[in-house]
Amino acid sequence: MIKLISVAALIAAMAFPACAQVQVQVDDAWVRATVPQQKSTGAFMRLTAHGDARVVSISSPAAAVTEIHEMKMENDIMKMRAVQALDLPAGQAVELKPGGYHVMLINLKAQVKEGDMVPLTLVVEGKDGKRETLEVHATAKPLNQPQGQAMQHQQGHMPKH
Amino acid sequence: MSSVVRGVLAMVLIALLSACSPPEPPRFNSADMTGVEYGNGFRMLDGDGRERTLEEFQGKVVMMFFGFLQCPDVCPTALSRGVAVRELLGADADKLQMLFITVDPERDTPEALKSYVQRFDPSFIGLRDTVERTAEIAKSFNVFYAKVPTGDSYTMDHTATSFVFDPDGRLRLAVAHNLPPDLIAADVKTLLATTR
Ligand SMILES: [Cu+2]
Numbered sequence: 001m002i003k004l005i006s007v008a009a010l011i012a013a014m015a016f017p018a019c020a021q022v023q024v025q026v027d028d029a030w031v032r033a034t035v036p037q038q039k040s041t042g043a044f045m046r047l048t049a050h051g052d053a054r055v056v057s058i059s060s061p062a063a064a065v066t067e068i069h070e071m072k073m074e075n076d077i078m079k080m081r082a083v084q085a086l087d088l089p090a091g092q093a094v095e096l097k098p099g100g101y102h103v104m105l106i107n108l109k110a111q112v113k114e115g116d117m118v119p120l121t122l123v124v125e126g127k128d129g130k131r132e133t134l135e136v137h138a139t140a141k142p143l144n145q146p147q148g149q150a151m152q153h154q155q156g157h158m159p160k161h
Numbered sequence: 162m163s164s165v166v167r168g169v170l171a172m173v174l175i176a177l178l179s180a181c182s183p184p185e186p187p188r189f190n191s192a193d194m195t196g197v198e199y200g201n202g203f204r205m206l207d208g209d210g211r212e213r214t215l216e217e218f219q220g221k222v223v224m225m226f227f228g229f230l231q232c233p234d235v236c237p238t239a240l241s242r243g244v245a246v247r248e249l250l251g252a253d254a255d256k257l258q259m260l261f262i263t264v265d266p267e268r269d270t271p272e273a274l275k276s277y278v279q280r281f282d283p284s285f286i287g288l289r290d291t292v293e294r295t296a297e298i299a300k301s302f303n304v305f306y307a308k309v310p311t312g313d314s315y316t317m318d319h320t321a322t323s324f325v326f327d328p329d330g331r332l333r334l335a336v337a338h339n340l341p342p343d344l345i346a347a348d349v350k351t352l353l354a355t356t357r
């Protein structure tokens with residue numbers, strides 16, 4: 001099985017030479033479904049950068065405004081604030097999950113229904129200051145998804161190098 | 162008085178005291194709020210515009226949470242936790258009533274609030290009132306909330322503690338946002354077993 005995966009990885013690496021050094025891997029991207037009239041929701045995922053990088057912006061055609069938010073508890077009060085950038089230390093998985101960071105989709109253009117695919121565009125900046133974009137498709141999970149783990153994994157691709 | 166008589170009297174006194182002293186107060190995983198007078202005279206409108214009070218939930222444990230619909234994180238987590246607690250209660254699931262109070266009545270319409278909470282469990286009730294009444298109610302629970310501008314919109318800071326009332330409608334517990342469902346279910350069982 002492991003052999004098969006490494007062979008697949010090798011083939012993938014050969015098929016997309018530009019992606020041979022994919023900088024950021026995205027796993028388990030999901031978004032919380034909404035009810036009609038609900039104007040915002042959160043998207044979650046796991047990001048692993050191969051070299052030090054940071055996410056400098058996220059946008060989505062599904063919402064008027066997309067921000068990276070950090071949720072914090074202070075004296076039992078939940079606070080969430082936009083962060084300017086999200087650091088991705090080399091080789092370290094950074095989780096965007098309930099209780100920590102999330103992608104905040106504000107002023108949704110339509111209800112997000114279970115099973116919808118919400119496109120997200122991440123702009124990632126490497127240590128050298130080079131920016132690259134990453135297209136991610138977040139699957140809409142039920143509103144009542146507790147800590148939600150999307151079933152599928154996906155590899156982020158860097159179309160522009 | 163002889164020492165024998167004194168000894169006997171002491172024994173009688175101890176026996177009387179232990180017979181009269183109330184049973185050990187129950188111990189909880191959540192913070193014990195017994196005797197704290199929060200939310201007296203609580204009344205609020207539900208998604209259908211009907212006025213709801215705590216009296217109508219006599220015989221049930223009520224768990225109350227303050228939040229808002231645009232909240233991507235702690236609010237759906239608190240409601241999902243309520244679902245998990247109900248599951249852990251098994252046959253007593255219907256003895257737990259979840260109430261979700263919006264601190265964002267300007268955006269959370271009654272219809273949206275109703276469909277939101279019922280997406281978690283059909284028994285859950287969303288409560289909403291005017292901006293002024295909401296402020297009064299939150300104050301009566303020492304609950305904090307505030308609008309925080311973000312983008313061209315706003316988010317809300319808010320207290321993430323849940324409040325639990327016993328089957329007699331008295332405030333008993335304050336539940337931290339991260340207390341796991343099994344510990345809450347144990348507290349609910351204790352309240353069901355020790356009230357009346
Ligand atoms: Cu947020």
